[in-house]
Amino acid sequence: MTLTIQIVQFVVIISILVILHEFGHFLPARYFKTKVEKFYLFFDWKFSLFKKKIGETEYGIGWLPLGGYVKIAGMVDESMDTEQLSKPPEPWEFRSKPAWQRLIIMLGGVTVNFFLAWIIYSLMLFSNGDTYIPADSLKYGILVDSVGQQLGLQTGDKILAVDGKKTKKFSDAVLQMILGDEVTVERNGEQIVVPLSDEGKKTVFEQQGRNFVSYRSKPIIEEVTEQTVASKGGMLPGDEIVGVNNQKIEYWDEFREKIGNSSGENIEVKVLRNGKIENLSMKVPEEGAIGVRLNVEDLRVTDTYGFFASIPAGFNKTIKVLTDQVRQFKVIFNAKTEAYKQVKGPIGIVEMMSPTWDWTFFWNFLAMFSVWLAFVNLLPIPALDGGHVMFLLYEIVSGRPPSQKVLETGQIIGFIFLLALMAIIFGNDIWNIVKRFL
Numbered sequence: 001m002t003l004t005i006q007i008v009q010f011v012v013i014i015s016i017l018v019i020l021h022e023f024g025h026f027l028p029a030r031y032f033k034t035k036v037e038k039f040y041l042f043f044d045w046k047f048s049l050f051k052k053k054i055g056e057t058e059y060g061i062g063w064l065p066l067g068g069y070v071k072i073a074g075m076v077d078e079s080m081d082t083e084q085l086s087k088p089p090e091p092w093e094f095r096s097k098p099a100w101q102r103l104i105i106m107l108g109g110v111t112v113n114f115f116l117a118w119i120i121y122s123l124m125l126f127s128n129g130d131t132y133i134p135a136d137s138l139k140y141g142i143l144v145d146s147v148g149q150q151l152g153l154q155t156g157d158k159i160l161a162v163d164g165k166k167t168k169k170f171s172d173a174v175l176q177m178i179l180g181d182e183v184t185v186e187r188n189g190e191q192i193v194v195p196l197s198d199e200g201k202k203t204v205f206e207q208q209g210r211n212f213v214s215y216r217s218k219p220i221i222e223e224v225t226e227q228t229v230a231s232k233g234g235m236l237p238g239d240e241i242v243g244v245n246n247q248k249i250e251y252w253d254e255f256r257e258k259i260g261n262s263s264g265e266n267i268e269v270k271v272l273r274n275g276k277i278e279n280l281s282m283k284v285p286e287e288g289a290i291g292v293r294l295n296v297e298d299l300r301v302t303d304t305y306g307f308f309a310s311i312p313a314g315f316n317k318t319i320k321v322l323t324d325q326v327r328q329f330k331v332i333f334n335a336k337t338e339a340y341k342q343v344k345g346p347i348g349i350v351e352m353m354s355p356t357w358d359w360t361f362f363w364n365f366l367a368m369f370s371v372w373l374a375f376v377n378l379l380p381i382p383a384l385d386g387g388h389v390m391f392l393l394y395e396i397v398s399g400r401p402p403s404q405k406v407l408e409t410g411q412i413i414g415f416i417f418l419l420a421l422m423a424i425i426f427g428n429d430i431w432n433i434v435k436r437f438l
Contacts, residue, residue: 006353011065013366015041017113017373018068024112025070025105032101035092038071072105076407099395106388113374114318120367122314128360129304130313133215135159135173136166138299140216143253147212151177151200155216155253157185174213178204179327217299219255221271221292228291233282235292236273243270252294260288321371382414 018041029036036057040048044062051060062068074093089096094105141156142148160166161184162176177183178201183194204212219241224231241249244258245268258267262284269280284290305313354361380390387410395401402410 002355005355005357009353009357009362009365010349013362013369014065016366017116017370018042020112020116020370021109021373021377022068022070024108024110025072026108028101028105028108029070029072029094032097032105033092034094034097034101034105035073036070037073038069040070041068043067043069076404076411099392099401103389103392103396106385106392109385110374110377113370113377114322117321117367117370117374118314118318120314120363120370121317122310124360124363124367125305125313125317126307126310129302131300131302132169132171133299134301135168135170138170138215140218140251143214143216143251145212147200147203150203151196151212152194153183153185153213154187157187160184160186160191170215175324177213179324179330215299217252217294219249219252220294223293225291225293229282229285230290230292233269233280233290234278235269235271235280235282235290239271239273239278241269242272242277244268259284259290263288318367318371321368322375325372325375381417382410383417384414387411387414 022039022041026036026039038058038060040060040062042049042062043064043066044051044060045064048060048062051058053059072094074089074095094102097105136159138158141158142153143155144151144153144157159170159173162173163180163182164184165176167173167176173183177196180196182196185192185194221230221235221237221239221241224235224237241252241255243249244255244262247258249255249258249270263286264284266281266283269282271278271280282290353365377385378389379386381387382391391402391407391410
């Protein structure tokens with residue numbers, strides 16, 4: 001059931017993004033009286049699952065879920081249908097329109113993607129606010145595992161800046177450390193600059209960034225699951241763990257370590273409840289979990305936004321997401337980090353989906369992926385929107401269009417490149433699954 005929910009979320013997100021992206025091309029094409037022959041969700045190579053012609057446009061759903069397309073008459077595209085291009089141009093064809101109109105048509109898809117993300121982020125900030133853990137005011141510093149230690153970090157460090165810039169949110173600071181070159185921390189009352197080595201980042205990517213750095217917090221219980229060791233032992237929400245087996249406990253990670261090292265053993269737990277010490281006894285199960293959840297509310301803050309304030313805030317968030325995605329390429333194409341091995345295709349992305357239907361996650365992921373789609377489509381690769389834009393800008397600047405042969409050759413090369421890239425990404429997805437069973 002979990003996998004079904006993840007797949008459905010992924011398909012719905014991709015479908016929304018593809019339809020709106022292609023509508024971004026369709027709308028200006030129709031406005032400039034350019035004939036649109038097809039509007040498809042997914043690719044209909046050889047056959048389609050559904051199709052219906054309305055006016056001069058055939059609308060349909062293909063069987064190959066790798067995106068979608070609009071087929072604009074008189075344009076060299078992925079269909080490589082050059083029969084029409086061998087005839088004299090018609091006034092309703094793409095090639096007959098002024099270069100500036102063709103440029104607007106080609107930029108329509110990424111424009112819609114950008115505005116979609118902007119709208120979603122603005123509405124979410126207006127309705128939910130922005131809840132986060134501040135990076136520069138963690139009361140008890142950070143918590144790192146062996147991977148974080150390899151990066152040069154230590155438990156208890158307080159993050160002050162990454163690459164000399166302060167970060168507002170802890171989650172942003174973690175991302176900036178992966179993308180950055182150095183982090184400034186406060187350690188034992190001193191400011192220290194820690195170089196972020198490529199070798200350390202390689203380990204982070206090999207572990208897919210799982211908890212290499214977190215935040216340290218007091219062991220205050222937020223929730224006790226019913227019918228668990230903790231509930232049967234008398235633990236209550238609001239209890240603060242202060243000792244285990246007569247050893248002082250100050251932080252949650254210390255308590256978690258004690259529990260993890262006491263599988264199958266009886267333990268004595270001291271908790272502070274309403275200003276008094278209570279002594280509890282319980283036996284830790286073999287799996288090393290007693291059924292409690294940490295309270296981190298004392299670390300979180302929420303910024304609220306009115307309707308008009310949410311609009312520029314949503315724009316700034318969209319730009320930040322776009323900027324971070326551009327910066328990721330620096331890491332991905334760094335051979336030392338081997339981050340390219342962790343690039344995810346459809347299979348990997350499905351695994352990233354929430355195991356339950358979570359609307360907050362859904363809209364956040366939709367907005368993030370919309371920005372990503374806009375960025376990727378603007379890359380100057382023939383067969384992508386950015387490739388067409390590149391040729392159109394050349395025409396506008398030089399005053400003459402590239403030859404038909406150049407456009408066709410570029411389209412073929414770009415299409416082959418994208419197919420090869422997709423094959424590598426799919427193969428990487430499959431290999432990452434296989435590795436789990438080796």
